[in-house]
Amino acid sequence: MSYRGGIDLGGTKIQAVVVDDAHTVLGQSRQPTPNSDGPNGVLTAMADAMRSAAAGAGVQPGQLAGVGVGSPGTVDSAAGTVANARNVAPDWEAPVPAAALLSEMLETPVRVGHDVSVGTEAEFRLGAGREFDSILGVFWGTGVGSGIIMDGRLWSGRGAAGEIGHMVVRRGGATCTCGRSGCLEAYAGRSAMEIRARALANRGAHTDLFRIMEKKHRTRLTSGVWADALERGDRLATRLIDRATASLAAGIASAINLLDLQAVIVGGGLGTRLGEPYVRRIAEGMIPHLFVDQRPPAVRVAALGDLGGAIGAALLVSPAGSDPATRSNDSISRTSPPPET
Numbered sequence: 097m098s099y100r101g102g103i104d105l106g107g108t109k110i111q112a113v114v115v116d117d118a119h120t121v122l123g124q125s126r127q128p129t130p131n132s133d134g135p136n137g138v139l140t141a142m143a144d145a146m147r148s149a150a151a152g153a154g155v156q157p158g159q160l161a162g163v164g165v166g167s168p169g170t171v172d173s174a175a176g177t178v179a180n181a182r183n184v185a186p187d188w189e190a191p192v193p194a195a196a197l198l199s200e201m202l203e204t205p206v207r208v209g210h211d212v213s214v215g216t217e218a219e220f221r222l223g224a225g226r227e228f229d230s231i232l233g234v235f236w237g238t239g240v241g242s243g244i245i246m247d248g249r250l251w252s253g254r255g256a257a258g259e260i261g262h263m264v265v266r267r268g269g270a271t272c273t274c275g276r277s278g279c280l281e282a283y284a285g286r287s288a289m290e291i292r293a294r295a296l297a298n299r300g301a302h303t304d305l306f307r308i309m310e311k312k313h314r315t316r317l318t319s320g321v322w323a324d325a326l327e328r329g330d331r332l333a334t335r336l337i338d339r340a341t342a343s344l345a346a347g348i349a350s351a352i353n354l355l356d357l358q359a360v361i362v363g364g365g366l367g368t369r370l371g372e373p374y375v376r377r378i379a380e381g382m383i384p385h386l387f388v389d390q391r392p393p394a395v396r397v398a399a400l401g402d403l404g405g406a407i408g409a410a411l412l413v414s415p416a417g418s419d420p421a422t423r424s425n426d427s428i429s430r431t432s433p434p435p436e437t
């Protein structure tokens with residue numbers, strides 16, 4: 097039996113897990129991302145998270161077969177570097193040798209991969225995409241990203257494929273966080289929705305969103321804040337989420353018209369938190385936009401939930417004696433994660 101580590105690096109939190117050969121989570125740890133201490137502060141926090149996940153599993157990090165990291169930004173897996181991870185640390189622009197530095201701190205081999213690719217591979221091999229050969233993994237959270245698997249292989253284009261969040265759903269539309277206009281992310285990304293909600297509230301629209309945020313001791317409109325507001329029937333929250341799901345439906349349907357993939361797996365902070373009813377709404381909203389509407393793709397909620405990114409990152413390390421390029425037929429079991437906030 098060999099143990100592997102996985103770290104999911106996000107803009108707000110770092111999630112670390114230790115899994116066995118059957119991908120069962122034996123230890124896990126979560127920490128807030130220290131956004132103001134630069135790349136080194138973030139790497140130190142990642143190593144700490146990995147150490148406590150290992151402690152939970154009763155092992156030392158050095159005893160792990162290796163640690164995989166799913167990271168945002170520009171990831172060069174071969175070089176082991178991460179660049180342009182500004183949502184993690186504002187000054188994280190130049191390539192940082194994250195794999196080498198973490199490997200030194202944890203005394204075990206470390207591999208880095210792009211968070212969205214890692215999450216899509218995890219759903220494809222172990223989660224909601226297991227029965228398909230070609231899937232689109234859509235991660236609906238702070239931004240909107242996607243991973244494309246065609247005939248069993250991840251398609252990364254020239255390195256930047258899958259930027260579904262920047263597909264144009266309305267020409268000349270809302271300003272996106274990328275500076276362009278009309279992007280899907282400008283309507284469905286949590287950051288963009290928060291900016292929009294604030295602007296409307298400042299103009300006098302009634303909403304409980306910011307009161308719920310304060311009550312939960314948050315500084316941002318997290319997925320949990322949106323979910324609570326929707327449950328209470330908050331009109332502004334409902335309107336913005338309706339706009340988001342309609343935009344996701346249009347963007348995803350366009351991607352399907354182009355690639356004709358078998359299934360769409362929706363994950364990410366908002367996707368997993370809002371879950372089935374909202375994912376069903378996206379699926380229904382896709383129909384009018386699908387060219388071959390009598391044969392829509394399967395649309396499912398990501399099955400690995402909040403730990404999917406970290407479990408997927410652990411897949412970057414091949415278990416002893418297995419080929420990482422082939423899909424595992426193992427089923428996955430996981431402990432319940434703490435609720436996402």
Ligand SMILES: [Zn+2]
Pocket residue numbers: 261262272273274275276277279281282
């Ligand atoms: Zn954009």
